[in-house]
Amino acid sequence: MKEYPHFDVLVIGSGAAGLYAALCLPSSYSVGLITKDKLKTGASKWAQGGIAAAINSDDSPLLHLEDTLKAGAGLCDRAAVEFLVEHGASSIESLVDMGVAFDRHNSKLAMTLEAAHSRPRVLHAADTTGKAIVTTLTEQVLQKPNITVISQALALNLWLNQETGHCQGISLLHQQTISWISSSAVVLATGGGGQVFSQTTNPPVSTGDGVAMAWRSSAIVRDLEFVQFHPTALTKSGAPRFLISEAVRGEGAHLVDREGKRFAFAYHPDGELAPRDIVSRAIFTHLQKTGATNVYLDLRPIPAEKIRYRFPNIIRVCQQYGVDLFNEPIPVAPAAHYWMGGIEVDRMNRTSIPGLYAVGETASTGVHGANRLASNSLLECVVYAAQLSKLEIPSTQFVTEYELINIKEENWSGQTEQIAQMRNDLPMLVWQSAGICRTEEVLKNAISQVQAWHSQLIALPLSKYVSEISPNHQLNFNSAQAELQIRFYTETLNLLDIAYLILSSAVFRTESRGGHYRLDYPQVSSDWQVHTVVKEHSWSTSTLN
Ligand code: FAD
């Protein structure tokens, strides 16, 4: 018999939220930082536009608060937003002290404007702000002796104490085994779930694992119908849906149709700098009217020198896919970008399960409401993760002994083909049914299909290794191929779970607000100025805090 490893705290995910959380936890705690790919992989590294904070002399936390509440379309928790904006300046100071090299103008931190901000308050490092932040945080993490990084390791499920309901660790797929790691607290920092949509700016790791795991363990999740569709993702055959940052419009680029007409003003007086949901819907409607597949972003109103200085990565990627943005507009269309909903947490990142915490995009702190203000996400990761410096954990450490079981090499290729088919079809279904415009009938049909796929998936023999394994067993597969197949199975299960949650929440909310637009209920309804709350298979509402 052997004993499982134990950490005081396990942090799952190594984006901005997970890295910053690991750094802020008291250094007297042993911290296991688990990540399913390389340390820096995630949406954070891909962040372009920047991080918002009211630090200029003509700006204030109050103005930042007002802009955030307005973008959130009546669904932000005011106190959560106040906490965010009031800690903006100190969070930036901390990042600068750690070594993040934000762009400067005459030695002062440079700011840009993004949609729905009343002031230029977005700090940036060219158009690779996320990379600059994540690189610095990673360097810091690697220097901390109390943090052990476990990479290429997929968290499968939460481990709850059957008597107390306390979260006491996770099950983990790592180095061809499924085993358990115990801890006094678990922090989920697993990011968003954009991969459930066929058109997304999100990286492949964004499969909604944290929300799916927490929901399966009966944690409260909320506002899952609210998905932000970014208006401008590169739309060229053979190219990924690479984000063309909103900062480009902030610096003066025009959104035009194939006739070269600036059509966004027909939909909102702020034109291309209106809130994202409005610009995305304007593009969607315009495409339907004109029959085109994309619109264009014309950077030529911006001086060439400025483009070179501010957007070197966008220039590079566009060039790679045959677009010379100095001489032609970039073909763009909306894509799923950010998930406002998540695991319900309080100001200390506590979920409804004792011992379980959530930070970053996987959490629902209440700051984004029905629609996130651009560049508030990285700020939320840092401001809320910093709260973990106050984490107190029980001093008890329990020991579970386990038996090692060797699983014989099996031929799983038939199962893998079935999973691959679902993995291919599901995102298209969710894009068509829970994309920019939704209706009850289409959503309900999609739910039936998702439920059918779910039944098929959990009936596969592979399922028992993920869902039914006991903490008294460690499974050893001795095969890299088996490890890949179990990962594929688990991510597909998570995607099916979050598809079910998004679709059902979208049926539940019979109004349109922020990132949730129902063609059959196109108006905002004051009756719906409430959170959508989900526990297991039950949907209800809760008032705003
Ligand atoms: P992520 O950075 O996505 O990290 C999640 C981590 O969890 C990853 O390390 C992943 O590997 C790991 N993980 C997931 N599941 C598991 C599992 N089961 N087991 C182990 N590990 C797991 N926001 C802004 O504020 N400003 C911007 O300029 C901006 N630009 C953006 C540009 C793009 C292209 C995208 C996609 C998003 C952008 N956003 C921006 C949004 C912002 O980047 C994200 O919301 C934020 O980075 C989320 O950080 P996170 O740490 O919560 O998640």
Ligand code: SIN
């Ligand atoms: C962008 O650069 O447009 C993305 C900013 C964000 O998502 O906050």
